[in-house]
Amino acid sequence: MALSMALSMALSRRLRAMRAKPRLAWQDLLREAAAGILQRPARSALTIVGTVLGIGAFVAILGLTTTAAGQISSQFSVLEATQVSVVDVGDSGSTPSYDFPSTADSTIDGLRGVVAAGVEWQVDTGSDQVGLQPGTSATTGLGLQVYAATPGLLTAAGTTVASGVLYNEFHEQHAQPVALLGAAAAAQLNISSVRDAPTVFIGSNAFTVLGIIADSPRLPALGLSVVIPASIALRLYGMPDPSSPAAMLIHTRLGAAQLIASQAAIALRPDNPQLLEATTAPSLSSLQNGVSFTINTLFLLLAAITLAVGMLGIANTTLVAVLERTSEIGLRRAIGALPRHIAAQILAESAALGLIGALAGTAAGVVTVIAVAVARHWTAILDPLFVFPAPAAGMLAGIIAGIYPALRAAAIEPASALRR
DSSP states (O other), rough: OOHHHHHHHHHHHHHHHSSSOOOOOOHHHHHHHHOOOOTSSSEEEEEEEHHHHHHHHHHHHHHHHHHHHHHHHHHHHHHHHHHHEEEEEEEETSSOOOOOTHHHHHHHHTTTTTTEEEEEEEEEOOOEEEEEEEEEEETTTTOOOEEEOOHHHHHHHHHHHHHHEOOHHHHTTTTTOEHHHHHHHHHHHTOOOOTTOOEEEEETTTEEEEEEEEEEOGGGGGGGGGEEEHHHHHHHOOSSOOTTTOOOEEEEEETTTHHHHHHHHHHTTTOOOGGEEEEEEEOHHHHHHHHHHHHHHHHHHHHHHHHHOOOOOHHHHHHHHHTTHHHHHHHHHHHTTTHHHHHHHHHHHHHHHHHHHHHHHHHHHHHHHHHHHHHHOOOOOOOOHHHTHHHHHHHHHHHHHHHHHHHHTOOHHHHHHHHH
């Protein structure tokens, strides 16, 4: 009697267990997903390439941007804090004017906190153009710009030469016909050295080339132009046109820019300081951020497109795998697997593909940033907010890509699948 009751209870428990809904453990789900991926390793490897490129591009672009910004931010800050511009606003409307005194450089140099100062403007040469032969006109010239500058301007702009020397106060005071060539201008004129004192012509006026400008960080336009002393420019071409008024560039010591800006106009023209307007340098960091934003937006858009292609690859591969495994899915359904179990397996496979691709892409992006930083002798800067979420973003992309194949697999009917 006791044995009969025990057997009855055991049979009852067995029947309840058979009637219970089947469950899919996480361990089984992961094993099934791994088996599905490793079943065709070459196809799986090719599928994740798009995700690798997309996530890798995201990490590399943001990392390189942060690294580059870290190297140049201090330089931008120094320029902002040590530069003042004084513009000749004049009071004569459209009439050419030059309201800086002849002693402008030395006057500003005498202010406490000034490192160097000088005046410059773009010269209106009319129909005369720069060339190697006299009488060069608009039809035969190279279209190079001509700038007039006092010697102090060259110092204030941080101008250096690749060949020759800069002109000095002697050339300025005696209105000597000498010139400096920007590196780009010298290349267009086929002048690589000033050893033989080459001559260039602006129209019919000859100028002896004293030097070739290598760099002018505070006034980059000089590197593309022909630069002549302000005194000879005034003698040959008259006062600056109102469309390109004369301006003084003042290089100050750190922290003195605001003070010098408030003093410059009065020091230069105590009789009528309204003729001149002094301002500190515009925010170069804002310009930097604007340029960086534009470039980053473009490249991040390309990275997003690449990631989207990777998602399509995952979706396509997963869907093909579902179609190839229709009989297997039907068999699993027949022995008790529920539609959600099938969908979970397909989503797990696509998520794993996205995660693997994202991990590889993140590693590639980090290596790229470090390699570029080492090559440029920079300090690599990687923001954890961009690096650590990258694998999760790849896994999410894989899940999204696998939604349709998972729904397709979950909808397979056991009977029709087994008949194939």
